[in-house]
Amino acid sequence: MLTKRVIPCLDVKDGRVVKGTKFVNLRDAGDPAEVAALYDQQGADELVFLDITASHERRQILMDVVRRTAEMAFTPLTVGGGVRTVEDIRALLLAGADKVSLNTAAVERPELITEAAERFGSQCIVLAIDAKQINHSARCEVRGARSEVKGDQVDANSAPRTPHPALLWEVYTHGGRTATGLDAVEWARRGEKLGAGEILLTSMDRDGTKDGYDLALTKAVTDVVGTPVIASGGAGTLDHLYDALTEGGADAALAASIFHFGDWSVQDAKAYLRRKGVPVRE
Amino acid sequence: MIAIIDSGIANLRSAQKGFERVGADAKIVDDPRALRDASGIVLPGVGAFRDGITKLRDGGFVEPLLRAIEVGKPVLGICLGLHFLFSESEEFGHHKGLDVIKGRVVRFPEAVASRNGGGMTARLKVPHMGWNQIRIERQAPIFKGIPDGGFFYFVHSYYVVPDDEGIVAATTEYGRRFTSILWRDNLFACQFHPEKSQTLGLQLLKNFASLA
Numbered sequence: 001m002l003t004k005r006v007i008p009c010l011d012v013k014d015g016r017v018v019k020g021t022k023f024v025n026l027r028d029a030g031d032p033a034e035v036a037a038l039y040d041q042q043g044a045d046e047l048v049f050l051d052i053t054a055s056h057e058r059r060q061i062l063m064d065v066v067r068r069t070a071e072m073a074f075t076p077l078t079v080g081g082g083v084r085t086v087e088d089i090r091a092l093l094l095a096g097a098d099k100v101s102l103n104t105a106a107v108e109r110p111e112l113i114t115e116a117a118e119r120f121g122s123q124c125i126v127l128a129i130d131a132k133q134i135n136h137s138a139r140c141e142v143r144g145a146r147s148e149v150k151g152d153q154v155d156a157n158s159a160p161r162t163p164h165p166a167l168l169w170e171v172y173t174h175g176g177r178t179a180t181g182l183d184a185v186e187w188a189r190r191g192e193k194l195g196a197g198e199i200l201l202t203s204m205d206r207d208g209t210k211d212g213y214d215l216a217l218t219k220a221v222t223d224v225v226g227t228p229v230i231a232s233g234g235a236g237t238l239d240h241l242y243d244a245l246t247e248g249g250a251d252a253a254l255a256a257s258i259f260h261f262g263d264w265s266v267q268d269a270k271a272y273l274r275r276k277g278v279p280v281r282e
Numbered sequence: 283m284i285a286i287i288d289s290g291i292a293n294l295r296s297a298q299k300g301f302e303r304v305g306a307d308a309k310i311v312d313d314p315r316a317l318r319d320a321s322g323i324v325l326p327g328v329g330a331f332r333d334g335i336t337k338l339r340d341g342g343f344v345e346p347l348l349r350a351i352e353v354g355k356p357v358l359g360i361c362l363g364l365h366f367l368f369s370e371s372e373e374f375g376h377h378k379g380l381d382v383i384k385g386r387v388v389r390f391p392e393a394v395a396s397r398n399g400g401g402m403t404a405r406l407k408v409p410h411m412g413w414n415q416i417r418i419e420r421q422a423p424i425f426k427g428i429p430d431g432g433f434f435y436f437v438h439s440y441y442v443v444p445d446d447e448g449i450v451a452a453t454t455e456y457g458r459r460f461t462s463i464l465w466r467d468n469l470f471a472c473q474f475h476p477e478k479s480q481t482l483g484l485q486l487l488k489n490f491a492s493l494a
Contacts, residue, residue: 075479
């Protein structure tokens with residue numbers, strides 16, 4: 001049977017793996033290729049490599065770092081950060097990425113998702129969404145903004161009900177620096193229609209906090225999309241991974257801090273999940 | 283030397299480094315003449331069927347590949363490379379394949395009958411993406427050291443339906459049971475990506491290399 005995936009994430013800045021809290025206060029966690037090799041040996045189901053500064057500095061990903069990292073991994077590698085064009089995607093695939101994640105550029109020009117999916121196949125196009133919960137007073141404003149999104153044909157009446165109708169999450173771009181007015185759940189649905197083969201959903205509120213994934217956000221998205229969803233942001237214990245994969249309905253749980261700083265190995269995580277009845281690869 | 287056919291759409295380094303890891307000599311070739319001297323041929327594939335088969339034809343690979351299969355040279359198709367071998371694919375319209383294997387390439391339906399029955403349907407996520415198990419249907423040389431129920435990495439929206447079920451070597455369950463490995467003479471083809479399947483994937487590449 002198809003198993004749930006455990007995915008260590010390498011946030012890379014200036015060629016080093018780093019990890020922060022809520023996208024700031026970065027700590028060094030090693031050389032990307034070495035970290036990738038370690039997780040590969042531990043039986044990571046996939047690896048995600050995000051160049052976390054590329055987008056806002058308009059900087060090209062350090063291709064040689066991607067190349068070195070890909071060389072060490074015999075497991076699928078997703079690379080993202082600063083990807084703006086179909087040519088950027090092609091360059092990353094040639095450098096050894098199996099999938100490429102789009103974030104800021106997809107919000108700015110949603111057709112990029114379709115162009116990329118038609119050229120390389122949906123299976124290698126991941127839509128990365130950085131989402132932040134918004135309070136109720138801001139709700140009307142965002143709902144209004146949602147309908148103004150260029151080319152958005154979503155009919156509010158036909159939108160499926162989410163189990164948490166009172167909660168809303170806004171999409172941020174440029175590494176969490178720019179609010180977009182987009183509703184995260186709606187954007188995930190639209191991303192799928194445009195051709196994304198997977199959604200990498202990060203809760204900015206939980207990122208690096210170790211307080212657990214935002215399960216309401218995760219569930220709101222997994223309830224409405226047909227593509228696999230990777231839950232991200234907030235893993236602090238192995239129970240958090242379990243919650244994301246069960247209550248949250250995610251297909252994969254991504255974590256950084258708990259693996260980087262030696263709290264648990266990938267084997268520990270999978271052994272734990274297996275004991276609790278979650279199908280994971282041995 | 284194992285020749286990995288470069289049809290110009292995918293990164294083939296991962297397949298090459300997989301062979302390197304198990305001590306086999308593998309080269310990525312963009313000249314079809316190189317297939318003549320190869321001891322084995324890998325037909326990889328990532329992306330869309332139509333683009334892939336067009337590139338294969340335009341690159342002049344089809345004739346030498348068909349000849350190699352005919353004379354019994356070991357050939358390994360991977361993912362889309364498996365699909366190319368078939369008569370036709372329904373991926374984005376209808377497209378003719380190499381017709382080495384009679385049968386069709388079809389898409390996973392997004393709704394499948396629920397296990398509980400009662401006419402309910404459950405949603406099947408497409409693409410089928412992630413680690414899934416193979417059930418060995420008949421022993422093949424390529425399975426040496428690979429257990430029944432072993433896990434491999436899959437990512438695909440289409441699967442193959444061969445007319446002759448006798449060539450199915452392994453199957454996998456995803457909403458339905460589909461063919462995950464084919465074996466006929468010296469022709470092997472798998473739906474998953476051995477080069478992305480860690481230890482068991484490398485073992486499969488090693489088994490293929492030992493035949494080549």
